[in-house]
Amino acid sequence: MDLLKDIKQKRAKQKQKKPFRRDVFNQISGIVKQYGLKESFLSILDNVEDDLSEENLKFRRVRLKTPMESPLFSLATKDEYALTMSIIGKVDNAYLKFANSPEEILLCGSLYRLNPLLTNQKLMRYHFETLLLHERAKANREI
Amino acid sequence: MRQLFNSDMECLVESDFIYLPLLLDPEIEKEIQALLRPQRPMENPGHPVSKTIITHQDKHFVKAFSIHSILENYEVINAYDYKRRRKEFLRKYQLTRAIDGILLDDTLKTILFQVMPYFIRKNRGMCRKKLKDEEILDLIGEKIDIPGKYYKEAKTYRHVEHLQAVLTGLENQKPIFKTPGNGLLSTHQLRDWFHEAVHAKILAKEHDRLTKALQIRLQFSQAKPEHAATLLYIADTGSMEIDGFGFTRKNGYRGEYFVYKRVGEFVLKDYYARSYLFPACRVAVSTYTPFRPFVMEKYKHPFLLRHKSGQEICMQHFAPPDEFTAENAIRILEGGLTALRYGYDARRRNGYHSLDRTWVYIPTIDFEDYRI
Numbered sequence: 001m002d003l004l005k006d007i008k009q010k011r012a013k014q015k016q017k018k019p020f021r022r023d024v025f026n027q028i029s030g031i032v033k034q035y036g037l038k039e040s041f042l043s044i045l046d047n048v049e050d051d052l053s054e055e056n057l058k059f060r061r062v063r064l065k066t067p068m069e070s071p072l073f074s075l076a077t078k079d080e081y082a083l084t085m086s087i088i089g090k091v092d093n094a095y096l097k098f099a100n101s102p103e104e105i106l107l108c109g110s111l112y113r114l115n116p117l118l119t120n121q122k123l124m125r126y127h128f129e130t131l132l133l134h135e136r137a138k139a140n141r142e143i
Numbered sequence: 144m145r146q147l148f149n150s151d152m153e154c155l156v157e158s159d160f161i162y163l164p165l166l167l168d169p170e171i172e173k174e175i176q177a178l179l180r181p182q183r184p185m186e187n188p189g190h191p192v193s194k195t196i197i198t199h200q201d202k203h204f205v206k207a208f209s210i211h212s213i214l215e216n217y218e219v220i221n222a223y224d225y226k227r228r229r230k231e232f233l234r235k236y237q238l239t240r241a242i243d244g245i246l247l248d249d250t251l252k253t254i255l256f257q258v259m260p261y262f263i264r265k266n267r268g269m270c271r272k273k274l275k276d277e278e279i280l281d282l283i284g285e286k287i288d289i290p291g292k293y294y295k296e297a298k299t300y301r302h303v304e305h306l307q308a309v310l311t312g313l314e315n316q317k318p319i320f321k322t323p324g325n326g327l328l329s330t331h332q333l334r335d336w337f338h339e340a341v342h343a344k345i346l347a348k349e350h351d352r353l354t355k356a357l358q359i360r361l362q363f364s365q366a367k368p369e370h371a372a373t374l375l376y377i378a379d380t381g382s383m384e385i386d387g388f389g390f391t392r393k394n395g396y397r398g399e400y401f402v403y404k405r406v407g408e409f410v411l412k413d414y415y416a417r418s419y420l421f422p423a424c425r426v427a428v429s430t431y432t433p434f435r436p437f438v439m440e441k442y443k444h445p446f447l448l449r450h451k452s453g454q455e456i457c458m459q460h461f462a463p464p465d466e467f468t469a470e471n472a473i474r475i476l477e478g479g480l481t482a483l484r485y486g487y488d489a490r491r492r493n494g495y496h497s498l499d500r501t502w503v504y505i506p507t508i509d510f511e512d513y514r515i
């Protein structure tokens with residue numbers, strides 16, 4: 001490929017419209033605001049592993065995600081910002097940006113540890129509880 | 144603004160500016176850290192550092208708006224609230240009626256004392272003399288039945304003591320407001336201060352109006368009560384008619400009027416000398432541009448383009464004046480009246496339409512129903 005073509009291709013790529021994706025801050029900040037989360041949520045997040053026993057997770061049916069209207073650009077007050085950043089810092093995995101509720105934030109870490117290769121489509125469609133139960137069932141079958 | 148006042152947060156006042164708590168996202172946080180870094184070189188050396196962001200008690204505040212600017216422009220920013228507050232204020236001092244302003248209106252004075260005497264029958268018999276303003280008011284009083292309430296109102300209107308007391312009260316209140324001191328302020332405190340400041344501003348603004356009103360009322364106190372009643376009646380109703388001459392205030396336009404003169408039934412002849420009886424109408428001119436004569440009623444005439452109301456009369460070589468004066472108003476009304484009654488030439492069939500149906504007949508406006 002000659003240089004001219006290469007430059008043209010690069011420029012065309014640069015000009016292409018890229019779909020806007022919400023980043024993890026906007027998503028989590030949206031949840032913090034919508035559900036009015038306080039600092040106590042962090043302690044729940046610390047102890048979440050203890051509560052995730054089989055008995056506490058009931059398999060109802062396939063749970064779909066609760067729809068959420070998060071802003072494209074979220075601006076937070078100082079407290080909200082600190083809480084959002086703490087959540088992001090604590091959970092710190094690729095699934096967090098797909099969480100739509102505080103419950104999903106709590107389940108996010110366990111789900112990622114069980115299977116870090118879930119597709120975006122699945123993460124966007126199904127509730128993390130359903131995915132977690134599914135992954136656990138899969139793991140039990142393999143044993 | 145309303146959202147801010149109803150919110151429950153703290154804002155910072157610093158050198159006549161309101162600073163609001165800074166909202167954050169990762170990008171903003173990075174920028175703030177860069178902005179507040181002590182080794183940061185000055186952007187404009189020699190100029191004072193602009194305080195866009197202030198840190199107070201470990202909280203960041205961003206410059207939002209100038210107190211004076213918002214106060215100066217509040218009338219435009221929140222017209223509804225400003226009007227409401229002004230109304231409340233005026234009601235408090237019983238100044239809701241805008242009669243003072245109307246009485247001050249030069250347009251109304253021109254119509255009343257300069258245009259009207261030209262068109263009405265002033266004197267009996269052969270006597271001819273120019274009437275003074277008081278005599279014109281007497282004449283109006285004779286020809287128009289003014290309701291009794293205006294006489295009562297005129298009596299109270301002539302007592303200026305109450306207004307003088309109000310004005311002295313206002314002056315004693317010292318409408319100068321104090322800007323809030325630097326420091327943290329809750330939105331409720333800010334709201335209370337702001338409302339007080341708006342009130343003080345209205346007070347200062349209305350002070351001039353009250354002084355003018357007092358001047359007028361002092362003039363009134365020397366005039367006859369009948370004259371005062373006549374003027375109050377005219378200012379209140381905004382319309383009047385004597386001997387076919389009249390004026391009416393245009394709805395929605397304060398201080399703008401239609402000045403008109405009635406034309407009785409008249410006859411025009413067509414090319415074959417057949418007569419057409421035209422109904423009575425009012426030829427008018429407005430006190431705002433364009434200064435052209437028009438017919439107020441739904442009307443048809445060879446000099447009117449269509450059959451509807453408010454049509455300008457077609458007049459050849461007519462140059463409308465640039466301003467509303469008594470001479471211009473008289474000239475325009477005379478011109479319009481003459482054109483309607485005597486302007487049509489049956490031989491030339493001038494105007495938009497012909498009275499008789501020409502052999503190349505295009506059905507536009509038909510005058511057959513006026514034929515006698």
